[in-house]
Amino acid sequence: MLTMKKSFILAFLALALLTLNSLSPANLVSAQQNEPEYATISMPVEYINYAIVWVNGSLWAKIDGTYPIHLQGNLPETLPMVYPTPPQTTNISIKLNDKELPYSNYSDAYPLALHHTAIGDWQMVSTMISPVSDHFTLKIHYEHPLQMVNGSYLFLYDLNISPYLSMANNNSTAYFTVRMETNNTTLQVFTTETDAKWDPINYTVTKDGSTDVVSIVMYSEYSKPLLGDLVVEFSSSEIPEYPYLGVVVVAAVFSTLALVHIKSKRYHAKPALNFEQNG
Secondary structure (H helix, E strand, O other): OOOOOHHHOOOOOOEOOOOOOOOOHHHHHHHHHHOOOOOEEEOOEEEEEEEEEEEOOEEEEEEEEEEEEEEEOOOOOOEEEEEEEOOOOEEEEEEEOOEEEOOEEHHHHOOOOOEEEOOEEEEEEEEEEOOOOOEEEEEEEEEEEOEEEOOEEEEEEOOOOHHHOOOOOOEEEEEEEEEEOOOEEEEEEEEEOOOOOEEEOOOEEEEEOOEEEEEEEEEEEOOOOOOOEEEEEEEEOOOOOOOOHHHHHHHHHHHHHHHHHHHHHHHHHHHHHHHHHHO
């Protein structure tokens, strides 16, 4: 279900080493074969930290990813990169070696440039790295509301590790830490090799005070079938906290007291009114 523009995703969940245009997968391969040899890219390890929190009565994911990137070979002068984002993503920050990078919404400029996931098509943001070194670290922060399907909350992380694997760099490990700052039940973790095939994987849960901390490790190897993306699904037994609920309750109490006071004054004034009428 990838569009022609989607097929050009090659780094950071999308890396463009040539130009961003509408090549079909077959044409892309042949175009790359006719181009000068470019650097190979690898990411032996990545760290993704999630915080699942209540925001104005809805559950949100706040994500911080750290990605050490290695390049070998003929380095390009600039490195365009695009990154898929879930629906309603906000508070995006992209840093290169701790320096903030400007970014734009790539899918706004190219509406067909959507990235397909097992839970829907995502828009993409883009940035430019220049100059390019053989080793750098990207840090990406973003936040988005969780989707709810059949009464359960879920979120997906688009791993898409294949562009980083080769015979020379044949493995990569992704470490996920998910802080569940809500009471959760029926927690399940899956990998999504295809839209229809969700395979459960192992995870561990520890306690940090009253917070469940879920640890997940995904190991990818060049010579083996890849696991796909990560999906975490759970139910919450917690009642949402609304920041203005206390104000609303207090206002309601005062309104009730005021109404009772007015009725009380009317009740006690009535005999005097009747007395005057009878006089």
